[in-house]
Amino acid sequence: xxxxxxxxxxxxxxxxxxxxxxxxxxxxxxxxxxxxxxxxxxxxxxxxxxxxxxxxxxxxxxxxxxxxxxxxxxxxxxxxxxxxxxxxxxxxxxxxxxxxxxxxxxxxxxxxxxxxxxxxxxxxxxxxxxxxxxxxxxxxxxxxxxxxxxxxxxxxxxxxxxxxxxxxxxxxxxxxxxxxxxxxxxxxxxxxxxxxxxxxxxxxxxxxxxxxxxxxxxxxxxxxxxxxxxxxxxxxxxxxxxxxxxxxxxxxxxxxxxxxxxxxxxxxxxxxxxxxxxxxxxxxxxxxxxxxxxxxxxxxxxxxxxxxxxxxxxxxxxxxxxxxxxxxxxxxxxxxxxxxxxxxxxxxxxxxxxxxxxxxxxxxxxxxxxxxxxxxxxxxxxxxxxxxxxxxxxxxxxxxxxxxxxxxxxxxxxxxxxxxxxxxxxxxxxxxxxxxxxxxxxxxxxxxxxxxxxxxxxxxxxxxxxxxxxxxxxxxxxxxxxxxxxxxxxxxxxxxxxxxxxxxxxxxxxxxxxxxxxxxxxxxxxxxxxxxxxxxxxxxxxxxxxxxxxxxxxxxxxxxxxxxxxxxxxxxxxxxxxxxxxxxxxxxxxxxxxxxxxxxxxxxxxxxxxxxxxxxxxxxxxxxxxxxxxxxxxxxxxxxxxxxxxxxxxxxxxxxxxxxxxxxxxxxxxxxxxxxxxxxxxxxxxxxxxxxxxxxxxxxxxxxxxxxxxxxxxxxxxxxxxxxxxxxxxxxxxxxxxxxxxxxxxxxxxxxxxxxxxxxxxxxxxxxxxxxxxxxxxxxxxxxxxxxxxxxxxxxxxxxxxxxxxxxxxxxxxxxxxxx
Numbered sequence: 001x002x003x004x005x006x007x008x009x010x011x012x013x014x015x016x017x018x019x020x021x022x023x024x025x026x027x028x029x030x031x032x033x034x035x036x037x038x039x040x041x042x043x044x045x046x047x048x049x050x051x052x053x054x055x056x057x058x059x060x061x062x063x064x065x066x067x068x069x070x071x072x073x074x075x076x077x078x079x080x081x082x083x084x085x086x087x088x089x090x091x092x093x094x095x096x097x098x099x100x101x102x103x104x105x106x107x108x109x110x111x112x113x114x115x116x117x118x119x120x121x122x123x124x125x126x127x128x129x130x131x132x133x134x135x136x137x138x139x140x141x142x143x144x145x146x147x148x149x150x151x152x153x154x155x156x157x158x159x160x161x162x163x164x165x166x167x168x169x170x171x172x173x174x175x176x177x178x179x180x181x182x183x184x185x186x187x188x189x190x191x192x193x194x195x196x197x198x199x200x201x202x203x204x205x206x207x208x209x210x211x212x213x214x215x216x217x218x219x220x221x222x223x224x225x226x227x228x229x230x231x232x233x234x235x236x237x238x239x240x241x242x243x244x245x246x247x248x249x250x251x252x253x254x255x256x257x258x259x260x261x262x263x264x265x266x267x268x269x270x271x272x273x274x275x276x277x278x279x280x281x282x283x284x285x286x287x288x289x290x291x292x293x294x295x296x297x298x299x300x301x302x303x304x305x306x307x308x309x310x311x312x313x314x315x316x317x318x319x320x321x322x323x324x325x326x327x328x329x330x331x332x333x334x335x336x337x338x339x340x341x342x343x344x345x346x347x348x349x350x351x352x353x354x355x356x357x358x359x360x361x362x363x364x365x366x367x368x369x370x371x372x373x374x375x376x377x378x379x380x381x382x383x384x385x386x387x388x389x390x391x392x393x394x395x396x397x398x399x400x401x402x403x404x405x406x407x408x409x410x411x412x413x414x415x416x417x418x419x420x421x422x423x424x425x426x427x428x429x430x431x432x433x434x435x436x437x438x439x440x441x442x443x444x445x446x447x448x449x450x451x452x453x454x455x456x457x458x459x460x461x462x463x464x465x466x467x468x469x470x471x472x473x474x475x476x477x478x479x480x481x482x483x484x485x486x487x488x489x490x491x492x493x494x495x496x497x498x499x500x501x502x503x504x505x506x507x508x509x510x511x512x513x514x515x516x517x518x519x520x521x522x523x524x525x526x527x528x529x530x531x532x533x534x535x536x537x538x539x540x541x542x543x544x545x546x547x548x549x550x551x552x553x554x555x556x557x558x559x560x561x562x563x564x565x566x567x568x569x570x571x572x573x574x575x576x577x578x579x580x581x582x583x584x585x586x587x588x589x590x591x592x593x594x595x596x597x598x599x600x601x602x603x604x605x606x607x608x609x610x611x612x613x614x615x616x617x618x619x620x621x622x623x624x625x626x627x628x629x630x631x632x633x634x635x636x637x638x639x640x641x642x643x644x645x646x647x648x649x650x651x652x653x654x655x656x657x658x659x660x661x662x663x664x665x666x667x668x669x670x671x672x673x674x675x676x677x678x679x680x681x682x683x684x685x686x687x688x689x690x691x692x693x694x695x696x697x698x699x700x701x702x703x704x705x706x707x708x709x710x711x712x713x714x715x716x717x718x719x720x721x722x723x724x725x726x727x728x729x730x731x732x733x734x735x736x737x738x739x740x741x742x743x744x745x746x747x748x749x750x751x752x753x754x755x756x757x758x759x760x761x762x763x764x765x766x767x768x769x770x771x772x773x774x775x776x777x778x779x780x781x782x783x784x785x786x787x788x789x790x791x792x793x794x795x796x797x798x799x800x801x802x803x804x805x806x807x808x809x810x811x812x813x814x815x816x817x818x819x820x
Contacts, residue, residue, distance in 0.1 A: 013037070017035045041062070100169070173187065247265060318336065322420045372461035467481075500762065531566055611736070619721065
């Protein structure tokens, strides 16, 4: 027989359960334990007995109550008699069927759980919790160990409506916005099995003072935090409700439901903070920051019908300096937020949120230079430095709104605090002005400007590099930022104004020689400057924290591509620089109405190509050694090899093995005769012997040793080229340019007293002087003049080497005398 055989006529099972939730004391070992609950308010427990046991049937006493417990996010139905006990976890629907069939009197709530409940917004996911009513809040604490959310607060005043669910007794349906299980929901269900407590909750909610009693039917209600700095002494930080419809917006205090702001939407400007998802309202001259209590799907709450990308509020966007409409902000940059629309920009101090300044876009010009926005207007000069690291998206959106123009060398200079100034240059110096162009703020003489030291590795924006000058009044170094192009023009003007009276007093022959010296410097820099810079860059690889194999591979790539590039550059200089100089001379003599014979520059071109071919041969030998190298993983550090080579090489012999002429432009013609480099190759015995030994060892060494050999050889060849051959080639180039202009001097001679010619020569001197003063490139603080100095120092070293070598060849005076 089964449990069904013990049902009366018309009795139906509404629940059936089995072991292990049901256990029978002294029950059969192999029988099936079954419990059924019927619609006749009966609970029947059946033990089938199995193969060897006896069937048994038990009936739960009508006088006993079923215990209800809430745990593990379920309703547990618990019962116990002397023969059996059970504990069935039920979903709310199943329990409700049993509850309705039996009635409230058959159930008893666990005395320790009178404050417990089930809470859910989705019927498929219920959560066990306990609740506490405090003031106007229902505080829910979740009990499930796997529940990420630990608590939930239901503000009773924010409950829009309340209903008792007809399907399940003691189930409350609350229309209220809360965050549960990482989602914002509009409705929650609260199952409170303890009926007296349920009635208390009902009474509390029905008698609540709710924002929905104040809001009209066409107003939406948004709980939020409202913050604003009204002035330096007064600020607000309130919990509020924002009520809005098509025409108006009201802000009501949560604490007493009093309206504190009521405005037509036409009187309000609304901005949107995409980063924090805040809505920012500008009412009058104040900004009010509205942080919604619940941010649905991370969307911004919007009160006005407008494109949120056209009204941006950008926090911590950067710094401002300068002034607007004659009002200076401060002597240093100020950290700011920005409220931006297509017609107006306001700047707010980041910490206080007070409006610092603002301007109408249509009355001002906005210029951008990378992360800088420069604002020009009547009595206005403002710089906004954008913190691109944190606000790339906001900066791009900002540019779309204000549509700035690209920087076009406007006369702007910054001090060391990044405060912008206008500037003008006269024949006595440079005058700096703030936003008020009529009041001079700073002044530097042309003399001090001529000694400016540039550091382009300290850039501001894209175009502005740092330079230092000596303030003649304080004798201290002063830093400023300006574009390289503008600085070049300033240095040029300063040189013209400071030297014009002196140079114009000199004879035309002296000025011609000065011009030729400058042209020689220009050609020598263009030919050899990059080679010296490439050589100096080798040591940089050993100042970086790199793995040895990575360092070596990078060094090989650096040398290979650097030398390859310089070999091509030599051809370009040899061909095009004489052509450029010829064009300058042709144009100048055309102004004089005189012809100019270009044969001298053709001869110069041929000589330079010859020198270039010789130099390329030496460099090609270095390049060929580098082509032997694959992935370099040397057994010994290449730094050790280089140090070993240099200890036994040129630099410590006292001879230097470098020869060449001192530049006529610098020595006035006094120089040693040119000695060809092959005459000195015998002095390289130490390194040559070492190379031969390494080459012999290479036959028995592995591929790594082979790579070491070729790297060392390439470095040694380049070192030899720079230390020995370069001064020789410098002297050849120097001779070529002076020989060329010595012939051209005959064309100049009849016209040297011509004022136009003198001014043209002076202008050319100033241009090359300025060119030398500026840095090698945008990433290097080394000026071209300093690089030239290194080249000239190698010449002086060569002269000293020649003296030492000549001395070593002299016959001693104390030789023994032959007897007659």
